[in-house]
Amino acid sequence: MDKKIPNALLYIFIILMSVALASAYPVDFRIHANHPEFHTYVYRCSDFDCNSLSYMTYDHGGYINQYSVYGNGFTTIAEYDFKECYVPHSYKRWMDNSVGNGPWTYSLNFQKMENCMAAIDSMSLSASEVDVGVPVTVTTAARGPFALTQVGPQVIPPALEQHYSGDIDIVMEVRDASQNLIHTETQSYSVLMSNLQQAQFTWTPASEGTYHIYIKTRVPDCACSSYIDQEQFRILDVHGPDQQPVASITAEPAQGYTPLTAALTCTATGGDAPLSYTLLFGDSQSITGTSPISASHIYDPAGTYTAQCVVTDQDGDSHTASQEIIVLEPQVYECSDGIDNDGDGYIDYPQDPGCESLTDDNETDTQSQDPQFVMDDVTTDNSTACAGDLTIQLHDVQDLSGTGIEQARFYMCVGGG
Known part of the structure; x- marks a missing residue:
């Protein structure tokens, strides 16, 4: 190779x-x-x-x-x-x-910042009106005191975040109508540059009144030579303890013959105003209003009706009162015919002791009485025979107790004691 x-x-x-x-x-x-x-x-x-x-x-x-x-x-x-x-x-x-x-x-040139501030981005209450003892949640968000410049990088490496974060305090204050401090609470955070920091507070009012809820921010960071507090507030109305409404209904008369005209009232006590009233007559008819109701209503045909008074307050608390109304058929009874049927001087129920109700058809007294007898307009009780020259015997004398004709014997003594 x-x-x-x-x-x-x-x-x-x-x-x-x-x-x-x-x-x-x-x-x-x-x-x-x-x-x-x-x-x-x-x-x-x-x-x-x-x-x-x-x-x-x-x-x-x-x-x-x-x-x-x-x-x-x-x-x-x-x-x-x-x-x-x-x-x-x-x-x-x-x-x-x-x-x-x-x-x-x-x-x-490393310098300290003057007039540092943590801007409040938002603030809200869970409710603007509550009852005593009901917690209120305050939610807010504030920005960190430092800002990224446009000419600089727009991200901070995670390893360096602590060096580019500012210390802020988010404070909640509760003041009464006279601006007396009632409650305060502070939450402290280290916020990266101008990022948003969420915070939440909870306060439970112990007495009724109007309160100002403040959110304030401070910047106690050592990189600041001075700082300016920021604040926002919301108004909270606190009502007294929740009071349940109590409904009341009347009907006059509550019993009578058809067609029966009855005067009804629907009223209430307690409850958190405003109240709403509904009067149900018991025959599918009703009246609704924002104040106590007085109404006249005709019941026909005969029967038993249940009238109702329904009261609801602004918190949704409700109470119902009922009244039974009895409507009778137009039948004539001895105890409601306007006649003294038993001759005792008393007429109809409830004056006549022999009547138990308007529909009682027997006006006669049921209580037992000692017999009393009438003879020539003279009343005598259980006469005893006497000795004398002349004796007159009478029969079939009327008994005023109402038990019927009785056989009785009377003796009239003439002379001889």
Whole structure:
């Protein structure tokens, strides 16, 4: 085998490598910072806007940082510079390292930010009106105090997020109508750049009244020399303890003959206003209103009707009261005919003691009485025979107790004591 062939291949490889190296130049960066112990991280960008990164170099720290970029053609890099308790920097840098250029030297000034703020993006309450003892949830979102610049990379590598995050406090305050502080609660977060931070609070009112619910943000980050509080508020109305409505119904009269005209009322006590009222007459007819109801209604035909008063308050709590109405057929009974049928001086139910109801057809008293007798308009009780010269015997004397004609014997004594 000819040994010249491998040697030729070696020469070709050396020539190609020489061409490749001749077209790639290192680009050197030197950074001078006004603070020691700052840190620089450099990433190669996978796209022009640096939305995707690939790690390229390690951390450089100190007053002077220097790093070199190797590659062919146009290259975009993302540079991250930060120092604890100072506002961090981020840059995009473009270079064409197909030609020799560099080194480049530039300076960074690490400063503290004035008037830092965490803008409140949103705030909402779970309800604007609640009853005493019902929890209220407050939901809010606030933005971090730092922002990515348009000229810098639009992403922060996960390994560096803690250095590009700002500390914020989200505070909830509850104040009464006189602005007296009732309750306060604070939640603290570290928020990456200007990202949104969600927060949620829960408060349970113990007494009724009107309250102002505030959300405030502060930025106690050491990279800020000063900060401005942000705040929003919402109004919460708290009502007294939930009171159930109690319905009441009346009917006058509640019993009578057909056609029966009855006056009905539907009222209520308690409940959380406004209340709604519904009066059901028991015969598929009804009346509805927003105030107590008084109505006259005719019941026909005879039967038993159940009238109802239904009351509902604004919370949906409801209560029903019922009244039975008895309608009778137009039949004449002794105890409701307007006649003193038993002659005792009392007429109909309930005056006559012999009547148990309007439909009682026997007005006669059932209570037993001692017999009393009438003779020549003179009443005498159980006369006893006496001795005398003349005796008159009477029969068939009327008994006023109503038990019928009785046989009785009376003696009249004349002379002789």
